[in-house]
Amino acid sequence: MPKTKEAQAAFRVDSPVTEVFPHVETALVEAGFKRVTADAARQKVNGEWKPLFGTLWGELSVALHPLGTTTSVMVTSRAAIDNIHAATRDPNQRLFELFREKMSAKVRIVRSDAERERDKVQTAALHADEHFWDGTNFVGAKPSAAALGVVREMAPDESPWLFLTSVGAGALAAFGNYLVIVKTGVVVSFMAGSLGRGRTTMFAYPDITAIEYNGQLMSGVLEILTPSYQGTANKDFWRGTTQSRNANSDDPYTLSNTLPLSPSEYKQALPRLNELRGRIVRSKSPGGNDLGRGNISVADEIRKLKELLDQGIVDQSEFDEGKKKLLSNL
Structure with missing residues (x-):
């Protein structure tokens, strides 16, 4: 038993x-x-x-x-x-x-008084300075007031274009040239092994090598890969979940570069995540970190890259690699 x-x-x-x-x-x-x-x-x-x-x-x-x-x-x-x-x-x-x-x-x-009060706090946080969130695409669960507050404080002059919330696991907020994973709030920070403080980690687009999703039948995890955070080929994210929150280095709730997402949550977020992947690819091109580049066509970007090649600023291999990345995003 x-x-x-x-x-x-x-x-x-x-x-x-x-x-x-x-x-x-x-x-x-x-x-x-x-x-x-x-x-x-x-x-x-x-x-x-x-x-x-x-x-x-x-x-x-x-x-x-x-x-x-x-x-x-x-x-x-x-x-x-x-x-x-x-x-x-x-x-x-x-x-x-x-x-x-x-x-x-x-x-x-x-609804209980506590439930009504919680809804009131979350609604107030979302609509406080509501124009700040005008350009934000909210995906997934209703964001917590704590996560909204952290993101608002981190970038008071720039709203995220994507805010992805996972039930009980945290949130991902994507900006023009970087993203953050936020694990805050009583329940979420407990799962992250940092009760009372939470964890917030920033990743610049040029530093991100891939966004990987590892799914199982009922669970899954989104992972931001960088030179400092390698892939999961030899990892089992779920092996250590029966131990304490900080006992296992593979636990997706404690790692700073992961966001647990169920298969249904991932499916809902996939179009926006693909858009995020495209932005990350473009950030690695010359001038890729300039904000407001969304209206520049791939053809224009390739022409600019060719000009750099003709000027000797980049060599043939760099040009070929940049062109390949641009075309793969079509």
């Missing part, structure tokens, strides 16, 4: 208990729980999450308590904590989210 840990969560539903009870059983089944049993007399429903494949393993017990015309939904989760999934994400929280997501489609969930 796996080692388990118990946790509790609760939310309130704007419906009487008699209407809520049938939805609980249906929501558990739709969420993928097995052996769902209901006890109408005690207003309790139990379900197990024990798939043949995958690492998420546990069970949920839901108890309903009437609160006038509303209902308090008390959820007790008991999930396995001795596997890779438990190291990268709280499995009890994941089981709770699976259930709550299905319930929210059936009944109106009353």
Whole structure:
């Protein structure tokens, strides 16, 4: 039997208990729980999450308590904590989210004061000096106020053209000629092994050799490669995730040049990441760090490169390499 840990969560539903009870059983089944049993007399429903494949393993017990015309939904989760999934994400929280997501489609969930306050802070951070973010493409999860604040402080006079947020793992912000990976906030900085401080790392485009994605069935990691941060041919990012946050040098949550991204998050971000790769390639051409070069055609860039060759500023091999990189970006 796996080692388990118990946790509790609760939310309130704007419906009487008699209407809520049938939805609980249906929501558990739709969420993928097995052996769902209901006890109408005690207003309790139990379900197990024990798939043949995958690492998420546990069970949920839901108890309903009437609160006038509303209902308090008390959820007790008991999930396995001795596997890779438990190291990268709280499995009890994941089981709770699976259930709550299905319930929210059936009944109106009353948001707690803490949830409303968190949304208010994030919305305020996003709209504070809102024109600063006019040219930013937000991709992925809703950015945290902490990450927005860090990026705003780092570049007060330049907004990022891309802001990619990964759930519970951090964010990537790309500017004209550099990008930063931000791992800040209580949960994210804990996963990064630097609780209370967070980690923010800057990478200049000319220094980046590649952007690599290593995906598995349910997880993956985006890696920024530079001469200082080599590739992952001989690494197993997930080998050390059952150890402490700083115990393994391959842990994608602690490394400064990585951003854990699920396959679905990566697919959503791929068009912008390809654009980022193109900008990095162009930055390595003569004059490639000039801002506002987006309107210069590849043909014009090749002509400029040929002029440098004719003037003896670059040799034939440098010209051929630069031309190859420009054409590969078409």
